[in-house]
Amino acid sequence: MSNAAVIDALKAALPPKSWSEDPGEIAPHLTDWRGRERGETPILLKPASTEEVAKAVGICAAHGAAILPQGGNTGLVAGSTPKGEILLSLKRMNAIRAIDPLNDSLVAEAGAILETVQGAAAQANRLFPLSLGSQGSATIGGLISTNAGGVHVLRYGMMRDLVLGIEAVLPDGSVWNGLTVLRKDNTGYDLKQLFIGAEGTLGVVTAAALKLFPRPASAAVAIAGLDSAGAAVQLLALMKAETGGGVAAFELIPRSGLDMVLKHVPGARAPLAGSYPWHVLIEVTTGQADAAAPMLQAALEKGAEAGLIADAALAQNQAQAADFWKLRETIPEGEKAHGRAAKHDVSVPVSKMAEFIDRASAEVEAMLPEALIVAFGHVGDGNVHFNVSAKSPGAGEDFIRACEKATRHVYDLVGEYGGSISAEHGIGTLKRGELSARKPQDVALMRAIKQALDPKNIMNPRMVL
Ligand SMILES: Cc1cc2nc3c(=O)[nH]c(=O)nc-3n(C[C@H](O)[C@H](O)[C@H](O)COP(=O)(O)OP(=O)(O)OC[C@H]3O[C@@H](n4cnc5c(N)ncnc54)[C@H](O)[C@@H]3O)c2cc1C
Structure with a gap:
């Protein structure tokens, strides 16, 4: 059956507001957040209800036409851009x-x-x-x-x-x-x-x-400067114990990432007077009014006494807390402004995180002298965004190609530490090859499930498997 037949059937079955062939309206859906993927689709579907989604999918199934669902199009694994599939945006279903x-x-x-x-x-x-x-x-x-x-x-x-x-x-x-x-x-x-x-x-x-x-009754945020990634892992355990489980976020920020933010993100300011190779952003929340800040302050003092913290600043108000968070949240923006980077969203056991970062950094730098490692992320989850930038700003596709061997090495090391090649971003099309090479039995089981639910392989046929 031709493409035209399924498009005609969709247009006949759905209200006019629920589809578009307008290139201007479709365009923003055809490129990804990082601006790397460029796609195409014969039609954008914009259903307003579950019934409309069911009708559309049923028609596509009858015609064996592939579908790509899309939400906010912020995915980071080249999984949200259609390459000829019918694009189904859920944005109107927002109640x-x-x-x-x-x-x-x-x-x-x-x-x-x-x-x-x-x-x-x-x-x-x-x-x-x-x-x-x-x-x-x-x-x-x-x-x-x-x-x-x-x-x-x-x-x-x-x-x-x-x-x-x-x-x-x-x-x-x-x-x-x-x-x-x-x-x-x-x-x-x-x-x-x-x-x-x-x-x-x-x-x-x-x-x-x-x-x-x-809802927590009080929250407090601090940034601490540390001498090593190992201190971050030790400090997390101390903070959890000292706050009775009150740590809500514990984010690692390397000097390299902070420098990129300070250089490229308007309004970003250094949180501490001195310069430290590592920082952690700590958020503590409690059910008791006004309790979080004193609790975090006391825990920071314990961390300093234990020799884990070189310096720290406790946010004095919500605006300062937001400024501290901005330093963490805008690392991707700072990296983007610096140039292209080979990105690895990986996880290892929390106890192995510092050892992994130190070893992977040293070994990648030895392989690629131009490499500037930006390893940031979620210490509490053993999840590090182990990104390899170039020392000189403005790196492009050549640098990414030069990183290919280093990428394989990072994933090999992740395997050695019993970790995962995708901690939180998923597989998409970007890590599909790595997944099938590294977890063939899992992929075979996933294929069996896929075959049972989607025998015609119409749902996101290029993703994951
Ligand atoms: C600045 C930034 C920061 C981020 N930080 C984090 C972070 O800290 N942690 C983290 O985990 N991720 C992070 N992400 C990535 C994160 O995965 C995405 O932001 C989000 O989960 C995807 O939601 P979306 O609505 O944009 O989905 P999309 O990008 O539109 O789609 C993602 C995937 O889901 C599928 N999909 C979308 N909607 C549906 C649906 N209704 N039914 C079936 N399939 C669907 C798509 O086909 C695609 O494969 C970040 C992204 C950005 C841009």
């Missing part, structure tokens, strides 16, 4: 369907933006804790499909831990209603987990029930 404060749950449609969900939870005096740099654009459906992490995983877990139920349109166009808000439901396999982290390969997520938490 908060329900909030139940007594059940600590919220039901949102797939296109709801994370910041909107956080705001809706706050209005009900609750917290939805997922928090990441793209929260102003990333959608619930995309965050579920990539099993996003972010800065509060240490305390609240990844998206996988925050989902109670899912509604999805399956690859045959039928609707699976798994939208439970229950906390206990042992009725066989936990099917929702199949869709979390599936990157759109098993169906289209149309809505989700999310877990809410009590």
Whole structure:
């Protein structure tokens, strides 16, 4: 059946507002956040309801036409750009369907933006804790499909831990209603987990029930300067013990990354008077009013006494806390302005993190004298964004090619430490080859699941497997 037949069928079945062939409207959907991917699609579908998604997927299934679902298009693994697939944007499906404060749950449609969900939870005096740099654009459906992490995983877990139920349109166009808000439901396999982290390969997520938490009564943020990555890992354990589990975020910032931010991000200011090779941003939250700052201050003093902290600054107000967070959140922006970098979103056991960073840095620098390592990220999750920039600004595609051997070496080392080649960004098309080379048995099992749910291979056929 021709492409034209499926397009005609879609246009006939959906209201005119629910599709577009306007190149101007489609264009922003055809390039990724990093500006590297350029794609194409015969049509942009913009369904307003689960029924419309089901109708569209059913038509595509009947014609064997491939579909790429898209949320906020902020994914970082070349998985959100269509290359000829029918593009299905969930952005119009952005309603908060329900909030139940007594059940600590919220039901949102797939296109709801994370910041909107956080705001809706706050209005009900609750917290939805997922928090990441793209929260102003990333959608619930995309965050579920990539099993996003972010800065509060240490305390609240990844998206996988925050989902109670899912509604999805399956690859045959039928609707699976798994939208439970229950906390206990042992009725066989936990099917929702199949869709979390599936990157759109098993169906289209149309809505989700999310877990809410009590809003902390007080929060405090500090930045500490450290002499080694090892001190960061030790300090995390000390901070957890001293605050009774109050650490909500613990983020590693290397000198190299901070320098890029200070140089390229307007308004960024050095947090400490001295210069240190490593920093950590620490956020402590508590259920008691005014308790977080004294608790964090006391824990910092313990860290200094233990010889783990060289210097530290406790944010004196919310504006300063926001400035500190900005230094961490804008590292990708600073890196982008510096030039191209080979990026590795990897994880190892927390206890091995410093050893991994030190060894990988030394070995990559030995292989590539031009390399400038920017290793930042989530110490509490053993997740380091081990990025290899060039010492000289303005590096381009040549530098990325020169990094290929170093990339394989980083992934080999990750394997040696029992780690993962994708901690939180997913596989997309970028890491597909690495995944099948390094985890063939897992990929075979995933293929069996894919075959059972999507025998025609129409859902995101280029991703993951
Ligand atoms: C500045 C910045 C900071 C970031 N920080 C973090 C971070 O700290 N931690 C982290 O984990 N990630 C981070 N990310 C990446 C993160 O994965 C994405 O921001 C987010 O999870 C993707 O959501 P999205 O709505 O943009 O999805 P998209 O990019 O549109 O899609 C991502 C994937 O999910 C699929 N998909 C989208 N919606 C659906 C749906 N409804 N049903 C089925 N499949 C769907 C797509 O086909 C694609 O394969 C960051 C990204 C940026 C740009």
